[in-house]
Amino acid sequence: MIRVGQGFDVHQLVEGRKCIIGGVEIPYEKGLLGHSDADVLLHALSDAILGALAMGDIGKHFPDTDAEFKDADSYKLLLHIWKLATEAGYRLGNADCTIIAQKPKMAPYIPAMVERIAAALGAEASQVNVKATTTEQLGFTGRGEGIAAQAIVCLVQGVLS
């Protein structure tokens, strides 16, 4: 059985916060605001996995009203969600993600993001793609007010063929 899921997330860029994207801290004058560490890419990816599993979204599993998840490490949240996938008998087919940000430049950090994500999902780096785009200075991302991310995953159940 093959299942596909997609996820989308947005976090505001503000001063005085870390900019953690794809499990990698990126040096930048601003960071992402959220109840957790606001890792917009891992949130989109987590939602894509939950979508493929028909298990809701990260807000359902980790409510932002729960103090337990204040400043949570989104990589740990992803590990928790991936455990749900493996317990249901799934392995990763592939994941494809897009970061939508005018700044900072993501390209130098993408190989590290891919490595971290692949490690979390028990996969090879060749099964994970992360890319970035600006919105040509248009909209809230183009004005640098926030960063968005999208992810799509393919989960495969059963033995390797």
Ligand SMILES: Nc1ccn([C@@H]2O[C@H](COP(=O)(O)O)[C@@H](O)[C@H]2O)c(=O)n1
């Ligand atoms: N935050 C970003 C945005 C883009 N990139 C890279 O630059 C390329 C060109 O971006 P356009 O929006 O002008 O198409 C894009 O393909 C990415 O490789 C980036 O590293 N960080």
Ligand SMILES: C[C@@]1(CO)OP(=O)(O)OP(=O)(O)OC[C@H]1O
């Ligand atoms: C991750 C959680 C929980 O700490 O908080 P945020 O960092 O605000 O992220 P969001 O993508 O808005 O929703 C999921 C939340 O419940």
